[in-house]
Amino acid sequence: MKVILFGVVTLVANVAFSKSLVFRDPVGDDRGPGSYVYPTDAVYKRGSFDLVKFEVRSKGSDVEFRATMRARIEDPWDSKSWGGNGFSLQMLQVYIDKDHKEGSGHRSALPGMNVDFMKASYWEKVVVMSPQGRERLASEIELKAKDVRGDIVIPKRTYSSGKTIVAVVSKKDLGGAVQESWGFQVLVQSNEGFPDRGDLLSRKVNEVEGPHRFGGGDDGDCDPHVIDMLAGDALGTKDEVAAQKKELGSFVCKSSIRSEIGMVYSSKSNK
Numbered sequence: 522m523k524v525i526l527f528g529v530v531t532l533v534a535n536v537a538f539s540k541s542l543v544f545r546d547p548v549g550d551d552r553g554p555g556s557y558v559y560p561t562d563a564v565y566k567r568g569s570f571d572l573v574k575f576e577v578r579s580k581g582s583d584v585e586f587r588a589t590m591r592a593r594i595e596d597p598w599d600s601k602s603w604g605g606n607g608f609s610l611q612m613l614q615v616y617i618d619k620d621h622k623e624g625s626g627h628r629s630a631l632p633g634m635n636v637d638f639m640k641a642s643y644w645e646k647v648v649v650m651s652p653q654g655r656e657r658l659a660s661e662i663e664l665k666a667k668d669v670r671g672d673i674v675i676p677k678r679t680y681s682s683g684k685t686i687v688a689v690v691s692k693k694d695l696g697g698a699v700q701e702s703w704g705f706q707v708l709v710q711s712n713e714g715f716p717d718r719g720d721l722l723s724r725k726v727n728e729v730e731g732p733h734r735f736g737g738g739d740d741g742d743c744d745p746h747v748i749d750m751l752a753g754d755a756l757g758t759k760d761e762v763a764a765q766k767k768e769l770g771s772f773v774c775k776s777s778i779r780s781e782i783g784m785v786y787s788s789k790s791n792k
């Protein structure tokens with residue numbers, strides 16, 4: 522009897538989800554660790570970087586990642602003219618912890634984000650949801666993230682619809698079907714077509730905001746370049762604002778300590 526029970530438990534732990542996982546995020550926490558403000562140029566409309574919902578949908582041999590923001594997704598920089606995907610401002614990175622095993626996976630987020638993951642949540646794959654075309658993304662990855670390039674997934678297709686950015690990813694590129702046990706983290710940034718030397722297409726956060734620079738951070742590279750992210754149980758509750766502040770605010774510039782962030786593991790409420 523014991524053996525049978527054990528077998529059932531193992532089966533549940535490895536089960537692929539059937540329909541979708543839904544993670545929610547509070548409105549109005551698009552301020553990173555609490556102090557960040559948008560760039561001053563008029564294209565950065567209120568709510569453009571405020572994540573409110575993130576959905577993972579299984580579709581045959583593909584997985585759809587759907588990130589919904591508070592504002593309508595727009596294309597003020599005419600992305601088609603630079604081989605882009607129909608939107609301009611946002612760039613999201615979806616980190617996946619497949620094994621939830623202490624110290625297993627990559628610790629640091631992609632260059633330019635300035636955050637590390639907690640030991641229990643090192644990542645195995647990251648999906649880049651960017652308006653940049655495949656060629657540009659691939660060359661940036663080759664140039665700036667060569668050491669982890671095998672675990673960076675460029676979607677088959679990325680597009681926007683209303684307030685939602687959608688990335689279609691082949692299950693094969695994730696190493697198989699999405700499992701209910703996987704952890705997720707979504708980091709919200711802005712697409713920067715002219716990034717700083719080491720940054721992978723991300724926009725800087727400085728002390729004082731500028732036309733194309735976020736403000737409320739530090740002029741050095743010690744502050745997290747994350748505008749919004751998932752936190753807590755990702756149900757969209759108020760306490761998740763504080764949880765995000767705590768994680769993103771854990772950096773110490775004078776000791777070169779970067780912010781450490783966690784992931785969200787789906788519970789019954791996310792299904």
Ligand SMILES: [Ca+2]
Nearest residue numbers: 546547571572
């Ligand atoms: Ca939010």
Ligand SMILES: [Ca+2]
Nearest residue numbers: 621625626643
């Ligand atoms: Ca891991």
Ligand SMILES: [Ca+2]
Nearest residue numbers: 546550750751
């Ligand atoms: Ca958040």
